[in-house]
Amino acid sequence: MGxxxxxxxxNDMNNGINNxxxxxxxxxxxxxxAGLGGVIFASGLSGWAAAADSMGVAGxxxxxxxxxxDSHWGFEGDVNPDAKxxxxxxxxxxxxxxxxxxxxxxxxDLTHTTDDPRERRQxxxxxxxxxxxxxxxxxxxxxxxxxxxxxxxKAYQEFFxxxxxxxxxxxVHFIVLDNVxxxxxxxxxxxxxxxxxxxxxxxxxxxxxxxTHRPLFDLYxxxxxxxxxxxxxxELLMPYSNVTVFYGHIHQENHHMTGHIAxxxxxxxxxxxxxxxxxxxxxxLAWDAAHPYQGLGVRTVKPExxxxxxxxxxxxxxxxxxxx
Amino acid sequence: MSVxxxxxxxxxxxxxxxxGCAAGGLGVMAIAVAQPKDRxxxxxxxxxxxxxxxxxxxxxxxxxxxxxxxxxxMGFNAPDFxxxxxxxxxxxxxxxxxxxxxxxxxxxxxxxxxSGHESMSGSLVVT
Numbered sequence: 001m002g003x004x005x006x007x008x009x010x011n012d013m014n015n016g017i018n019n020x021x022x023x024x025x026x027x028x029x030x031x032x033x034a035g036l037g038g039v040i041f042a043s044g045l046s047g048w049a050a051a052a053d054s055m056g057v058a059g060x061x062x063x064x065x066x067x068x069x070d071s072h073w074g075f076e077g078d079v080n081p082d083a084k085x086x087x088x089x090x091x092x093x094x095x096x097x098x099x100x101x102x103x104x105x106x107x108x109d110l111t112h113t114t115d116d117p118r119e120r121r122q123x124x125x126x127x128x129x130x131x132x133x134x135x136x137x138x139x140x141x142x143x144x145x146x147x148x149x150x151x152x153x154k155a156y157q158e159f160f161x162x163x164x165x166x167x168x169x170x171x172v173h174f175i176v177l178d179n180v181x182x183x184x185x186x187x188x189x190x191x192x193x194x195x196x197x198x199x200x201x202x203x204x205x206x207x208x209x210x211x212t213h214r215p216l217f218d219l220y221x222x223x224x225x226x227x228x229x230x231x232x233x234x235e236l237l238m239p240y241s242n243v244t245v246f247y248g249h250i251h252q253e254n255h256h257m258t259g260h261i262a263x264x265x266x267x268x269x270x271x272x273x274x275x276x277x278x279x280x281x282x283x284x285l286a287w288d289a290a291h292p293y294q295g296l297g298v299r300t301v302k303p304e305x306x307x308x309x310x311x312x313x314x315x316x317x318x319x320x321x322x323x324x
Numbered sequence: 325m326s327v328x329x330x331x332x333x334x335x336x337x338x339x340x341x342x343x344g345c346a347a348g349g350l351g352v353m354a355i356a357v358a359q360p361k362d363r364x365x366x367x368x369x370x371x372x373x374x375x376x377x378x379x380x381x382x383x384x385x386x387x388x389x390x391x392x393x394x395x396x397x398m399g400f401n402a403p404d405f406x407x408x409x410x411x412x413x414x415x416x417x418x419x420x421x422x423x424x425x426x427x428x429x430x431x432x433x434x435x436x437x438x439s440g441h442e443s444m445s446g447s448l449v450v451t
Binding site: 114115145149150180183184218223224228282 | 397399401403437438442
């Protein structure tokens with residue numbers, strides 16, 4: 001397991017980032033992003049380059065979005081002495097981007113779990129109010145198990161609506177999958193049927209991006225880093241040649257291939273977790289006062305090992321480097 | 325655990341008999357019959373602990389876990405052996421498997437059960 005996963009970073013950027021200011025993309029600007037989550041160019045997703053080739057450069061409308069994950073609002077503990085301020089720093093960081101993302105996506109665990117339904121709603125409301133300060137108003141949400149597993153997503157839906165849905169943006173078909181509202185970490189047959197029906201409407205070379213919270217593959221089941229029926233979703237996606245999955249849950253970067261499908265996890269905004277299986281227990285990594293926010297939201301460029309070498313994710317710096 | 329003790333006594337008698345058979349030239353039969361008998365271990369779950377949390381097992385000896393929850397639905401998952409089962413209140417779920425390797429292996433609750441869920445795990449110690 002995991003021999004094609006990697007937590008390694010790779011700064012090789014020979015992957016076709018468009019530096020043409022006229023195209024609205026400035027590589028240096030993105031590399032200077034101080035902050036959280038990941039910044040992803042559509043041109044770095046599977047299939048984009050092929051589409052650009054076929055459409056001509058002028059026909060390929062480049063864009064990027066920001067992925068944030070695992071803010072765990074409501075968490076308290078020594079592993080993040082700034083638990084009440086980190087999410088706000090993330091918002092400030094996104095707002096300070098020189099280039100404006102087309103949209104923002106939160107890949108779950110917006111709040112930290114609580115056994116008290118009333119407190120759960122308070123945390124969801126507080127989270128909603130904090131992220132309302134985002135200048136970019138197109139924000140896509142999905143729950144994590146901390147938000148949704150104890151009430152099958154009831155409270156979450158009161159605040160953020162559906163837990164699985166699709167949207168299309170500039171030639172990319174985005175699919176949000178819910179693998180957390182079932183406390184047993186199942187997507188479930190009903191949602192899988194919905195996914196199959198949606199995919200049937202897509203051509204085999206459609207550019208497809210999946211957002212979900214848990215890994216769809218067995219990253220490290222010993223730590224609950226899996227989706228019980230995730231393999232069924234991957235099987236449905238497999239006939240499509242250009243699929244990329246972005247997820248959260250594991251509080252660190254991880255890059256994994258299931259066949260031709262790339263899976264990229266995002267860092268957390270509350271505390272980092274250890275590499276899969278690197279220690280006996282899945283306990284958070286300690287806060288390092290000398291390096292505050294270390295491990296939170298830092299991502300780097302990861303070119304994908306594809307023949308065209310046109311896939312990459314472009315990642316940001318530490319939370320503490322953010323100007324707010 | 326008295327069941328286990330009785331099982332051991334029965335096993336001991338059976339082995340003596342089988343040893344006798346083997347000495348009488350029925351070795352093949354003895355090998356066929358002398359398969360180790362299942363161990364039966366009761367495991368309970370409650371928010372957010374398993375009891376026992378450390379389960380000693382023998383490699384090659386079949387074990388049947390009798391799983392139940394004392395409060396809300398839980399799950400028992402031992403991915404190293406590819407087994408899982410629900411642990412439900414008021415119901416005993418039997419989970420049988422044969423540990424095929426030695427070492428210490430994690431089992432965990434795979435049904436999100438609350439604020440202490442993520443630390444709800446235990447160890448199978450196979451010797």
